[in-house]
Amino acid sequence: MAPIPATHYDYLVIGGGSGGVASSRRAASYGAKTLIIEGGAIGGTCVNVGCVPKKVMWYASDLASRIKEAKEYGFDVDPALAKTFNWEYFKPKRDAYVQRLNGIYERNLAKEGVELLYGWASFNKDGSVNVAKKDGTNDTFTADKILIATGGKPIAPTIEGAEHILDSDGFFKLDTQPKRVAIVGAGYIGIEFAGFFHGLNTETHLIIRGETVLRKFDESIQHTITDHYVKSGVNVHKTSNVTKVTKLEDGSKQVDLDTGKSIIVDEVIWTVGRRSFLGLGLEHVGVEVNSRDQIVVDEYQNTTKENIYSLGDVVGGVELTPVAIAAGRKLSNRLFGPEIYKDQKQDYENVPSVVFSHPESGSIGLSEAEAVKKYGKDDLKIYNAKFTPMYYAMLTEKSPVSYKLITQGANEKVVGLHLVGDSSAEILQGFGVAIKMGATKADFDSCVAIHPTSAEEIVTLR
Known part of the structure; x- marks a missing residue:
């Protein structure tokens, strides 16, 4: 048997964001010779210009609110201190945290045996992958299996100015x-x-x-x-x-x-909004994109070209970091893992998602409009709760809570949960497990409420 050339890999991943990193590490853990190529900073959108630095900013803003509120809770704190946020101090500290995460990603890849190359990848006419590196040179690679996980980029304005x-x-x-x-x-x-x-x-x-x-x-x-x-x-x-x-x-x-x-x-x-990050020479390998410039895949992440796969924001659908991570791991389980994983695929139903608004909001399942369209209004029973959390009883300025539970059928299966209020993200994670398991309203009712909390309202809805 002829030796495999040094430029050939079992698995080549284009895109070092959440999905690509997760998939490459999982593949390498099964012994696959794996290369991941990233054109920007490792970690992709989430780590560098998304979830992570955004949530850090949310924490700073939330803390400013708590400073303003502290006086009404009996602390000798001047509410005006909330206006003294030092952006020039905080930004470098936030950026340093992101850079530490970049380093952690690089070390984790190395630990798993994944080779990392920085550069911009594209397909040549012969189906190989060309990488234009930052030093001006180019390398060419081939692989048994290729994953495209390039994510997305912001949609640019086209107006005057x-x-x-x-x-x-x-x-x-x-x-x-x-x-x-x-x-x-x-x-x-x-x-x-x-x-x-x-x-x-x-x-x-x-x-x-x-x-x-x-x-x-x-x-x-x-x-x-x-x-x-x-x-x-x-x-x-x-x-x-x-x-x-x-x-x-x-x-x-x-x-x-x-x-x-x-x-x-x-x-x-x-x-x-954002659009898929392409410009990959997909026409050279027959990978189809739809009218929104998203790569077309089936339920197993297969593109229209055999042995080329895609996942994450570049395919559209449920554009969330944890979804890309889960899809990437399951793909590698199926491609390189034991026989028990041969049919494994990502489930895109009942995926919880949150918005770090002020206050937080989050959803899992169907909205009321979607539920009516799917089941009809007469087959639904909807429960609502709106109130002011106890925390704000001591405060002049209030923040709302709005909870909605959507159930369907005679056994009132929960098909949607929609939350607005402090800590909604943390609350939704636990309830997401229950809904994913097929919980009914009776299951919610059977859980003893934790008092006094806002979340107790979800298991006491009438």
């Missing part, structure tokens, strides 16, 4: 805190950015096309978060589109809306 607008990635490069900011977009990125900017005392403008934010979520979340943001002082510009951004002499930006209104801010951040 787009050069004066930051995308969501660019936000993390800001060295100073803007005193005034306009955020464009009603999705989870825009809502999270608006929440922590407002919490850190930046004058915050949120520009949305519709009447509510988070329109992919249940209407209870849409209305609760929208109303609370307006009430708490975020300047929400509803049914508005940006038509032009002009940089003024003092460096500030004028944002013109199609409503005829103009806003003057220091920074404009565009958060209207």
Whole structure:
């Protein structure tokens, strides 16, 4: 048997984000000779310009709220201290944390025996993978099996003055805190950015096309978060589109809306969605993409080309870091693991997801509109709870809780749970397990409530 060339691998992974790293490490643990190629920083969107630094900003903003509230709880703390956030101190500290995570990723890959190469990968006409490295040189590789997990990138604005607008990635490069900011977009990125900017005392403008934010979520979340943001002082510009951004002499930006209104801010951040990161020469290997430029895959992550697979944000669907990780591991289990994994695939039903808004919100299962469409209104029973948590009994300014439980059929199987309120992310994780297991309303009712908590309301709904 001829020796395998040094440039040939059992498994070649294009993209060093969450899904690619997880899949490459799992493959290597089974003895597969594995190479992972990353064009930017290891860890992908989540580690570098997504979940991790975003959540750190959320913590800072949340802490500012607690400082403002401490006096009403009897502490001799000047609420004005909440306005003294030191961005110039905090940003380098946040960036250093991300860099430490980059190092941890690199060490974990090495520990598992995965080779890591930095550079931009693309398919040649002969089906091999060319890597343009940062030193200007190129390498070529072949592999028995190839995974494309390149993720996504922010959608860029095309309006006049787009050069004066930051995308969501660019936000993390800001060295100073803007005193005034306009955020464009009603999705989870825009809502999270608006929440922590407002919490850190930046004058915050949120520009949305519709009447509510988070329109992919249940209407209870849409209305609760929208109303609370307006009430708490975020300047929400509803049914508005940006038509032009002009940089003024003092460096500030004028944002013109199609409503005829103009806003003057220091920074404009565009958060209207993300699209797949392609430019990979897929046409050379026959990998099909759909009308949204997402790679087409089946339920086993197979593309239209045999032995080429894809997962994560580049295929669309459920675009969440833990989903990409789970899909990547299961793919490698199936490809390189023992026989018991030969049919393993990722389940995309009942995936919990949260928005780190202020307060947090989260969902699992169907929204009310989706449930009505699937089962019909008469086959559903819906339970709601709205209240102010005990924590706010001591405070002048309140934060809402809204819980909705959607059940279906005579046995009231839980098909949707939608939460708004403090600690919703932590609460949803546990209830997500129950719903994934097929819990009914009776199962929820049979669990003894933990008192006094907000979450107890979920098991005492009437």
